[in-house]
Every structure is written in structure tokens, then in C-alpha cells.
Amino acid sequence: MGEAQQPDQAVKEALKRLRQKRQERIREVAEQVKVQKAELKAIREQLAADGEGATPPRLAEGTGIEVSRVMWYLATLKRYGEVVEGAKDGGWFRYRLANNARQSGGEEQ
Amino acid sequence: MTSGRTITCDALVVGGGIAGLQAALDLADQGFSVVIIESDLSIGGKMIRLSKVFPTLDCSSCITTPKMASAAHHDNITIFTWCELQSLERDNTTVTARVTARPRYVDEEKCIGCRKCEYACPVLVPDPEQGGFSGTKAIRIPFSNAIPQVAALDPEHCMLCGRCARACPTGAVDYLQQPRQFTVTARTAVLATGFEMTSPGDRPQYGNGTIANVITALQMERILAPHGPYNRVLRPMDGMEPDSIAFVQCAGSRDLSMGVPYCSRFCCMYAIKQAMLLSGALPLADIVIYYMDIRAFGKGYEQFYQTAKAMGIQFVKGKVARLQGLEGGTVAVHYEAQEGEGVSVDNHDLVVLSMGVVPHWSPEGICRVSTGADRFIRTVRPSLSPVRTDLEGVFVAGAASGPKDIVDTIAEAGAAAMAASNYLAAVRQQG
Amino acid sequence: MSGSRQRKSDRVGVYICHCGGNISDHVDVEKVRADVERIPGVAVARTNMFMCSDPGQELIIEDLRQGIVDRVVVASCAPSLHEATFRSAIARAGANPYIYEHANIREHVSWVLHGDKATAKAEKLVAAAVGKARLLEPLDPIHVEARRHVTVIGAGIAGMTAARLLADRGLEVVLIEKSPYLGGHAARLDRVAPTGERAADLVSELAEAVLEHAAVTVMTSTRLAGFDGYVGNYDLRVRPVLAGPAEDRNGYVPFHGVVGGNPPELTIKTGAVILATGFRSYRPRRGEYGYGDLAGVVTLPEFIRLFSAAERSGDCLVLDGRTIRSVAMIHCVGSRQIPGIHEEDGDGRLNEYCSRTCCSAVLHAACRIRELFAGTRVHDLYRDIRTYGRGQEELYERASKSGVLFHRFTAEAPPLVEPGDGGETGDFPLRLTVRDGLTFGEEVRMGVDLVVLATGMEAGDIDELVAMMKLPVGTDRFLQEVHPKLAPVETSVAGVFLAGTAQAPMTIGEACNGAAAAAVKAASLLGRGYVELDPFVADVDPALCRGTGDCLQACLADGALEMVEVETEEGAARQARVIAARCLGCGACVAVCPTGAIDLKGWSLKQYEAMVDMIVADIPDNA
Numbered sequence A: 001m002g003e004a005q006q007p008d009q010a011v012k013e014a015l016k017r018l019r020q021k022r023q024e025r026i027r028e029v030a031e032q033v034k035v036q037k038a039e040l041k042a043i044r045e046q047l048a049a050d051g052e053g054a055t056p057p058r059l060a061e062g063t064g065i066e067v068s069r070v071m072w073y074l075a076t077l078k079r080y081g082e083v084v085e086g087a088k089d090g091g092w093f094r095y096r097l098a099n100n101a102r103q104s105g106g107e108e109q
Numbered sequence B: 001m002t003s004g005r006t007i008t009c010d011a012l013v014v015g016g017g018i019a020g021l022q023a024a025l026d027l028a029d030q031g032f033s034v035v036i037i038e039s040d041l042s043i044g045g046k047m048i049r050l051s052k053v054f055p056t057l058d059c060s061s062c063i064t065t066p067k068m069a070s071a072a073h074h075d076n077i078t079i080f081t082w083c084e085l086q087s088l089e090r091d092n093t094t095v096t097a098r099v100t101a102r103p104r105y106v107d108e109e110k111c112i113g114c115r116k117c118e119y120a121c122p123v124l125v126p127d128p129e130q131g132g133f134s135g136t137k138a139i140r141i142p143f144s145n146a147i148p149q150v151a152a153l154d155p156e157h158c159m160l161c162g163r164c165a166r167a168c169p170t171g172a173v174d175y176l177q178q179p180r181q182f183t184v185t186a187r188t189a190v191l192a193t194g195f196e197m198t199s200p201g202d203r204p205q206y207g208n209g210t211i212a213n214v215i216t217a218l219q220m221e222r223i224l225a226p227h228g229p230y231n232r233v234l235r236p237m238d239g240m241e242p243d244s245i246a247f248v249q250c251a252g253s254r255d256l257s258m259g260v261p262y263c264s265r266f267c268c269m270y271a272i273k274q275a276m277l278l279s280g281a282l283p284l285a286d287i288v289i290y291y292m293d294i295r296a297f298g299k300g301y302e303q304f305y306q307t308a309k310a311m312g313i314q315f316v317k318g319k320v321a322r323l324q325g326l327e328g329g330t331v332a333v334h335y336e337a338q339e340g341e342g343v344s345v346d347n348h349d350l351v352v353l354s355m356g357v358v359p360h361w362s363p364e365g366i367c368r369v370s371t372g373a374d375r376f377i378r379t380v381r382p383s384l385s386p387v388r389t390d391l392e393g394v395f396v397a398g399a400a401s402g403p404k405d406i407v408d409t410i411a412e413a414g415a416a417a418m419a420a421s422n423y424l425a426a427v428r429q430q431g
Numbered sequence C: 001m002s003g004s005r006q007r008k009s010d011r012v013g014v015y016i017c018h019c020g021g022n023i024s025d026h027v028d029v030e031k032v033r034a035d036v037e038r039i040p041g042v043a044v045a046r047t048n049m050f051m052c053s054d055p056g057q058e059l060i061i062e063d064l065r066q067g068i069v070d071r072v073v074v075a076s077c078a079p080s081l082h083e084a085t086f087r088s089a090i091a092r093a094g095a096n097p098y099i100y101e102h103a104n105i106r107e108h109v110s111w112v113l114h115g116d117k118a119t120a121k122a123e124k125l126v127a128a129a130v131g132k133a134r135l136l137e138p139l140d141p142i143h144v145e146a147r148r149h150v151t152v153i154g155a156g157i158a159g160m161t162a163a164r165l166l167a168d169r170g171l172e173v174v175l176i177e178k179s180p181y182l183g184g185h186a187a188r189l190d191r192v193a194p195t196g197e198r199a200a201d202l203v204s205e206l207a208e209a210v211l212e213h214a215a216v217t218v219m220t221s222t223r224l225a226g227f228d229g230y231v232g233n234y235d236l237r238v239r240p241v242l243a244g245p246a247e248d249r250n251g252y253v254p255f256h257g258v259v260g261g262n263p264p265e266l267t268i269k270t271g272a273v274i275l276a277t278g279f280r281s282y283r284p285r286r287g288e289y290g291y292g293d294l295a296g297v298v299t300l301p302e303f304i305r306l307f308s309a310a311e312r313s314g315d316c317l318v319l320d321g322r323t324i325r326s327v328a329m330i331h332c333v334g335s336r337q338i339p340g341i342h343e344e345d346g347d348g349r350l351n352e353y354c355s356r357t358c359c360s361a362v363l364h365a366a367c368r369i370r371e372l373f374a375g376t377r378v379h380d381l382y383r384d385i386r387t388y389g390r391g392q393e394e395l396y397e398r399a400s401k402s403g404v405l406f407h408r409f410t411a412e413a414p415p416l417v418e419p420g421d422g423g424e425t426g427d428f429p430l431r432l433t434v435r436d437g438l439t440f441g442e443e444v445r446m447g448v449d450l451v452v453l454a455t456g457m458e459a460g461d462i463d464e465l466v467a468m469m470k471l472p473v474g475t476d477r478f479l480q481e482v483h484p485k486l487a488p489v490e491t492s493v494a495g496v497f498l499a500g501t502a503q504a505p506m507t508i509g510e511a512c513n514g515a516a517a518a519a520v521k522a523a524s525l526l527g528r529g530y531v532e533l534d535p536f537v538a539d540v541d542p543a544l545c546r547g548t549g550d551c552l553q554a555c556l557a558d559g560a561l562e563m564v565e566v567e568t569e570e571g572a573a574r575q576a577r578v579i580a581a582r583c584l585g586c587g588a589c590v591a592v593c594p595t596g597a598i599d600l601k602g603w604s605l606k607q608y609e610a611m612v613d614m615i616v617a618d619i620p621d622n623a
């Protein structure tokens, strides 16, 4: 995406004030996003390591992230096309990274 | 407060669920002009969020989307979503609604629904449209078949990082958008504000919403929906395919101590429906419904119930006293079986609560229509015209006047439209 | 004929729906898309999660506007659900809505087949639709004048409500009732649950409204003798019912209703018909719970009538001079019948449905007994208490509080009603035995003076109407709507609607809602003074018609074809002509025409051939 046209000064000022006003909340969200990024990275790496795919408990074990949270990330990654469901393994399904999927964590690459 | 622009129409419909849509269509098809105001980001109400619907097991999207689309495209219907009704007053033969359009932080006229903002956004938030089971973004199209297909930004989760604005091909993102006021004047109004479910959060006997793998029926609808969070039935706690699923009926109803003394009316049928869908998805799973009375009263409903029994779904007459979370995500259900000896305990992998149905909206301080002891909108001629409220020219339809399944809701919406059109015809004659 | 003149489109657009997984979980939608795109004549093939959604429809509209396509095939669910949706999308794009063809790959494919078979069949169906679509021609809907007039059959609560609303809406209404009275079953009630209103007041209010309304003609003791015509233009022949005259007085006659007007014999020219013919109370078989054999076993309607005549004083209820110390009320008589447990009726039928209204009606009666006569004990024997509606659960509460004794039985072990023997159950004429689920399946015996059977609702005796009007009937024998949610008061006969308990058991409030919903559909249909019908009707090619008249012989619709004198180059000749509004589009005439002069618009023989060709052809595989 190219850079959008230059916003005029008044808008810039207004945005600045808004940022100021929401400062606290923005800081909290940024904090959350940092955690999300780290956890997503761990999950992606674990998925890449388990070429055949991994079950949620296995991913939880491998990453140290609580299994319900792993499940939430998997559902999210699946929704954005980054992860696909694989074969069944006991009571669980395995999940693996989709081929040539774009990352949905928002990284602009 | 600035009053903003004024829109004039024949009939105002409050609520764009299936009741409001049907009423609007039945009015608009007669040539009346209709404005629908909807508080949510999309029209469609609860129904567009359901999986398949009893008693025919049609896919809910397939039945709701045509109605949504025909309302959205109707020459005589104008829809405003993401609105808040500030006041609804009636003076002589004019109904006046003051409405606030909440900011989406996305220009509705410019947005083309391409979702590029959503892909660009770095913030993951639990998706309320998927029962919280999957993440979505802080800016997003609410769900795949939402109408309108316009993105909205959730300021609570926005870092103002600017990525969405940069990704938007039409420059639609507007962080500075402000609420706008407008006024709708009409001759008549139909209230179709629907229902809400009570929350397990304040039910200690069900673990106050903290026991893993205890979910609500609406969450189960999402799990069963074709475009749900997992695209299959899994336990949200750990992704295991459940072998044993239990439904707890009247988990918030028919019990004064829970604040809902009345019957929530459609829970028996949706539990049976969900049980059937589950047994289709997981043929080997054990499915149990704990109930007090099975209320399968509508056309074809009793047959639906008997079919479920024949499919092997177990019906256990008994009141569930308590739920208990066990190691590994198992849930123990403590219940008093009607034909048993005292309290029994059974373990399940997943437990679904049929919570109580309460009104979505209270007219208090907004509109002079009165409500009943059950807090739903009171109807003054429940036998001969169940759509009449105590405010002349203002009618009610659907779950706004008490829990009602879709079939009954649609019939009532037609009835409200009929009453409203006759009222319109009468006031037109007066001048 | 015209087929040879048809130009084949080579700009067919194919739009394939995932149906949110309903289709794409079984059909490889992407493969279908890729393969279909290579079929000759296909300009573009696209997929979408929900083709019926706004973004889905937008795809089609854009392609049409851009001129990329000029014929449209949508592969999705049954056309009954969305054909209209897509036609109107095409119209919004400024194109003719009949350049559209539908392929059903859900009900016909993904709901019945899985894996490669499903994908292969989906491709065949789509290919066939493409074959047909290439030969589609723009058509115009048939425009028919419609009479702003509605006929309502049945003057119960539902019929009177519909008639009153439509008359208020400015339409002319005829209300036909076969009995001499207005009011139907409601007139046979005393006080109604759950509001406690007097049924007589409700019936009188409605009857007065319709009798006094200038736009309503009420015909009592009248029945339908003939039904002809088509939507917007029906002709109904009515005839007086030769029955005993109404009581010689005016106004409300208890347990009958309000005396109506006099029945002439005539033809009614009307635009639409609302069927509000109501229900029939279940008659217990002789011996069912002792009915007909044992004195003191009555049905709920019988009890309501007896009770309304009873003295409202004393400690105990007294009926017909008999003191009722104890009464048992049994639910689900003639309802919720289960194959293998319940006995079928003479025609081998069971009432498997729930009659919906009886639970509240019984509890209401039970409350009234207990509240007026403290000395009368009331036993309520039920399977499930279905007090689902507003104010109904409160009735259940009230019954419990007023001291009604509840016993729960299962379908497998119904209560037994026997003559009393003066033994342990005391000096009661009747003895009742039940295995009570509320006391852990203990067998409970009780002596009672009266047993009230909560008899359910059955479909009314309207076989004659059903045959005459070709009405659809469900397995429960009630009249059948097109779809419970999409078209809940419409029947498959255009312009014929359902109101009230003719459709299914309902309470009075629900019957009124149903009636008003039917009224609003009739008002919308007739409001503009004309209706538009699909143009898929027979079409005669004058160049080929030799006037054999074979088509008239074959025609299944009454009067859809006629022979007319025409001037041709060789002089006067007889030729067939189609009355479009009456034509069913069945094609029976096409099959018999010796010269191939008659064909169906939108479904021509050429198009069938093209479909068959595509089904047998190999589809280029992209994989």
C-alpha cells in the first residue's frame, strides 16, 4: 500500500490530541499486542518445527502457553488463512501452517 | 444537543432483527415508506447468528440473508445501523425519534468492504460474533454476511497506529468521526427490539462463567455454524472433540430466584436442534438433555422431539443443581433426577447452558410504552391483537413482547405491519 | 420455430456459492469454478462464501454492468430459496431478470453426496445450466389486473380478524361461514386462558365489527361450490348450506355464536382467498380412558360447557346435579400420539403433533374450579406441562398455589380409568390409577367423580375444499404453508393464504396474528390493482400451428388454451391461443403438438436438448 495523501495540519493536530486523550488505553493495548506477537511467534515456530502439524495440547506444552489460549490463536490463524487443520490425532486435530499464507498479526511486510 | 437532519417516513421500525425486517418488508410492499433503525453494526438480529433452525433444519443464513437483502435493496426502506435511540415520542399523529448515529470511524459512503484494513490491523481481539472463541481485529467487517458490508473500528482496542488508514484504498478510515444526531418523523412505529440472554456470570451454581467447557447456547450456535470458529465441533478449552455433551435446560428460566420466573419458550427446541446437529457432526458422542418439561408445541415440533429421541439423544428429567469443573476439562453435572434416588452426578466433556431470555431494550426514559412484570413490552389486546401497545400508533412484534421462536415472530411481524398500515390509512384519511 | 432463431450467448457468467460450508465442505467449489470456466460460452466463473449476501450479489451486478456477462447461472441452494433474490439483483443491474438460470448444488448435491462424486455432479448440473442459459431470452412478466377484493372462508376468530383488517385497509371482503353462526370454536369457550377474558366478548367484538362494516359481506350457512380462475381473478361459486335455521333471534347465542346474515347463491369475483376454516376437536375413541362407556368421563369442551352452567356457590362444584368432590384432568388426549403405543384411527392415522393450547386451557379450568370451589379436589395428569407463552407459566404457578395436585405419566404408561369399586379409593364412581413420575414412579390410585379429557385439535373436515382448490396438506393433515419462515401464510396456490388453526393448533392470540399476517400478504398482493406472474408459459408459433386442437385436449389447466379464428395468407384458419395467466407451464401441450408449433417460454425443447447435451458431454478437467 502506498502512503495515503498527506493529511492536513488540522487533522494532524486533532489526531495528536486524540492520542493524548487515549494515551492510557493505547499503552495498554500496545502492551497486549506485544504479548500477542510474542505468543504468535512462539506458536508459529512450534508449528513450523512440527512439520506434520501439532495438536493444541502439544503446542501448549511446546510453547508454555495455556492450551485454551493456544486454541484461540489457532482459530484466529485459521480464520485468516494462516493455519490449516490436518489429520486427527487421538481426540484432537493437528494444525499446521498453510503454504504461502500471509501473516495475520498485522506485520506489514 | 444539535438536532441534525430530519428524515420523514410513514413508518419507523426500531430493531432490524427478523421481526423488524419482516414488518418493514410487509409495510414497504404496500407502498409505505419505512425507516429501520438498528443498534448493531448489521441488521439480522439473533437469527443471522444462528447455525441451522428448527424445525426444518434450514441453514439460518440461507433464510435470513434473502430477507436482509430484500430489505436493504427495497426502494421504500431506508436502514440506519449502529444507532442509538435517544427518545421516541408521540404527539397527535406524529411519532418523533431522536437518534444518535454512533461513529464507526469508517466513512460508510466510502467503505467498499474489501477488508484490507482488517488484514492490516495488528490488534487481535476476541470476536463476539464467534462467541469469543476466535480472534478478530480491532477494525473489521463484523461478520461475513453482515449488511451493510462496512468496516467498523473498536476504539477500545485501537492504538491509533494508522495502519488501517494507510491500507484503505478509498480513504474511508476516519479516526476523528463524531456521533451524529438525526431525527426521524413518522406516523407510526413498530418496536421490534428483540431479546437478550442472561449471563452465566452471576450464577454461582454454574460456576459464574468460570468453568472451562461450560458454554452458552448462543456460543454453541457459533460452534455449529457452517462458518463458525473451528468449522467443526471442538471443546473451546483445548480443541478436543467432545465425546459427551450435556444440555442444561431452564438454566436461567422458570425460577424466580434467577430473576426469570417465566418460560423462555424456545430453549427446549433449540437444545433438541443443537443435539441433533451434534449427533450428525459427532455420531459416536453421547448427548444428554437435562430438562423439566419438554415444550415442543409448534407445528412439527413434537415430531422433531420424537425424532431426536429415536436418534438416541437422551432426555433426563431432572433439575441440575450444580456444575463442577474437574481435572482435564471434564464437567461434573450434579442433578436431581425425577425418577432417581436423590442427587446423581454425571461427567461430560462439554456442557451447554440454556440461559434465560430477557428483553434487549427497556423503553424506560426513552418511550412512554409500558412494560409488563416480565419487563417485556406490554400488549393491551393479547387475544385479539397481540401487537397493540398502550401507546396509540405504536406496535410491537417478535421477542420484544416476550420470547418467541422465528415462526411465531414472523407471523407477529406481519400482524404488526397490518395493524400499522391500517393505522396509517386511518390517519391519512383524517388529513 | 423460434428456437432456430435463437442466438447462443457466449457470455455466460457462472457464480458458485460455498453456502458457508454447506456446499464447499463436500463440493470442491474451486475445482468446479476452474473447470466450468473452460466450458464454451462461459465468460467468467466466480465463487463466494454466500452468493445471496450483498457482496455476492454485487459480483453479478458488476459483471453485468461491465458487459462481461449477458447470461447468469448461479449454483447454490434450491431455487425456491433464492431464485427471486438473484433475479432482482440482475434487474438492479439494469438487465432482464429472466436471463437467469439456477443450478441446485446444495439439496441436489452437497446434502446427499460427498467427495469426488459430489464435485462431479455439481459440475454436470452447472454445465447443464450453462447449456440452457446460453439459449435464454429476455422475457416480460405477465401482467394481470387484480381485483381489490378478498374472500375469507370460515368465520371463527381468525376469519373475522382477517376480514375486519382487510376491510379497514380499504379492500372489499366477503366472509363465508358454513354454519349459521360467527365465532367458530371460540364461541364454545367460557373464559379464555391466560387472560381470563370472556370468550363471548371477544367473539361479539369481532362479529359486530364485520357485520357492521360497509366493506364486508357476511354470508353464513354458506359453502363453496366451485373454484375457478387465477391469482387476482378468482371466481368462487357459493351455495347455501341446507341445515337447521339459526335460532330465531339476533345477537350472541351462547355456545353457538353471533347470528349472521342470509346466504344467497351466487358467484363471487375475488382477487385472493384466505382460508380460515379452523380445526375440529378430537373425539375420543369409545373406551379411550372410559369415554362413552363410563358416566362421568367427558371431554374438555364438554366440561367447559357444563361448568359455565354450574351454580357459582357452595363448597363443591355441582354439575348436572352431581356433586364433584374430586376431578381428574388428563392431558394429551388425541395428541402427541406415538406409533406403536397409541392406537391408530379408522384411517390408520395418528396425531403425532402437540395441540399446543390444551395445557393452558386445562390449567385455566383447574384454577377456576379450585378458586371457586375449595371443596373440589383437582388432579392434573400430564406428560409435559407446556405453558410456553406469556402469562401461561403464571397460570401453572397459580394452579399449583391453588392446590391442584399434579401427577406425571409417560406415553408408555397412561392412566387407567375404571369404575369405582368402593374399595380403598372410597365411594367414588370412578377409579383412576397412574404410575406417577413425580413420586418416583409409585403407583397412585384415586377415586374421582369426574374425568376430563383434554382433547386436542385435529384438522377440520375440508376434504371438499382441498380437492376443489388443490390445496397442499401436511402429514398432520392441517393445511400446509409453502415454508414456515419464508412464506408462512402462503400456500402453493398463488393468492390463497392461510389464517389461524386451519394451519396448525394455535391459541386465540396466535390465530389472530396468523390472520393478520395473511391479511397483510393479501393487501400487498392486491394493493396495486395488478399482479405480475412468471412468464414461463406456453407460446404458439402461428407459422406452424395447423389448429389440430390436440393441445386443448392435453391441457391440464382449465381454460388455458382456446381455439381462435385467424386470418392467414391462405385465408381464415383455426389456431390455438394461450391464456397466459391460466397456463401452468406444464408442457403437456408441447408433448402432443404434431407440428412442434407450441413451446414453453424459458423452457424450450431446444433448451432441454442443450442441457442433456451438456450432461453427457465431458467436462474439461482443470486439475
Ligand SMILES: Cc1cc2nc3c(=O)[nH]c(=O)nc-3n(C[C@H](O)[C@H](O)[C@H](O)COP(=O)(O)OP(=O)(O)OC[C@H]3O[C@@H](n4cnc5c(N)ncnc54)[C@H](O)[C@@H]3O)c2cc1C
Pocket (backbone or CB within 6 Å): B014, B015, B016, B017, B018, B019, B020, B037, B038, B039, B040, B043, B044, B045, B046, B047, B050, B052, B053, B054, B055, B083, B084, B085, B192, B193, B194, B195, B196, B197, B217, B218, B221, B266, B270, B273, B360, B361, B397, B398, B399, B400, B404, B405, B406, B407, B409
Ligand atoms: C441459542 C438460540 C437458538 C435459537 N434457535 C432457533 C431456531 O432454531 N429456530 C427458531 O425458530 N428460533 C430460534 N431461536 C429464537 C430466535 O432467535 C428468535 O425467535 C428471533 O431471533 C426473534 O427475532 P426478533 O427480531 O424478535 O429479535 P432479535 O433477533 O433479538 O432482534 C432484535 C434486533 O433489534 C435490535 N435492537 C434492540 N434494541 C434496539 C434499539 N433500542 N434500537 C435499535 N435497535 C435495537 C437488536 O440489535 C437486534 O438486531 C434461537 C434463539 C437462541 C438464543
Ligand SMILES: Cc1cc2nc3c(=O)[nH]c(=O)nc-3n(C[C@H](O)[C@H](O)[C@H](O)COP(=O)(O)OP(=O)(O)OC[C@H]3O[C@@H](n4cnc5c(N)ncnc54)[C@H](O)[C@@H]3O)c2cc1C
Pocket (backbone or CB within 6 Å): C153, C154, C155, C156, C157, C158, C159, C176, C177, C178, C179, C181, C182, C183, C184, C185, C186, C189, C191, C192, C193, C194, C222, C223, C224, C276, C277, C278, C279, C280, C281, C300, C301, C357, C360, C361, C364, C456, C457, C460, C461, C462, C465, C499, C500, C501, C502, C506, C507, C508, C509, C511
Ligand atoms: C377445549 C378448548 C379450549 C381452548 N381454550 C383456549 C383458551 O383458553 N385460550 C385460547 O387462546 N385459545 C383456546 N383454545 C383455542 C381456540 O379455540 C382457537 O385458537 C380458536 O378458536 C381458533 O379460531 P379459528 O378461527 O382458527 O378456528 P375455528 O374457531 O375452528 O373457526 C373456523 C370457522 O370456519 C368455519 N368453517 C370450517 N370449514 C368451513 C368451510 N368449508 N366453509 C365455510 N366455513 C367453514 C367453521 O364453521 C368455523 O366457524 C381452546 C380450544 C379448545 C378446543
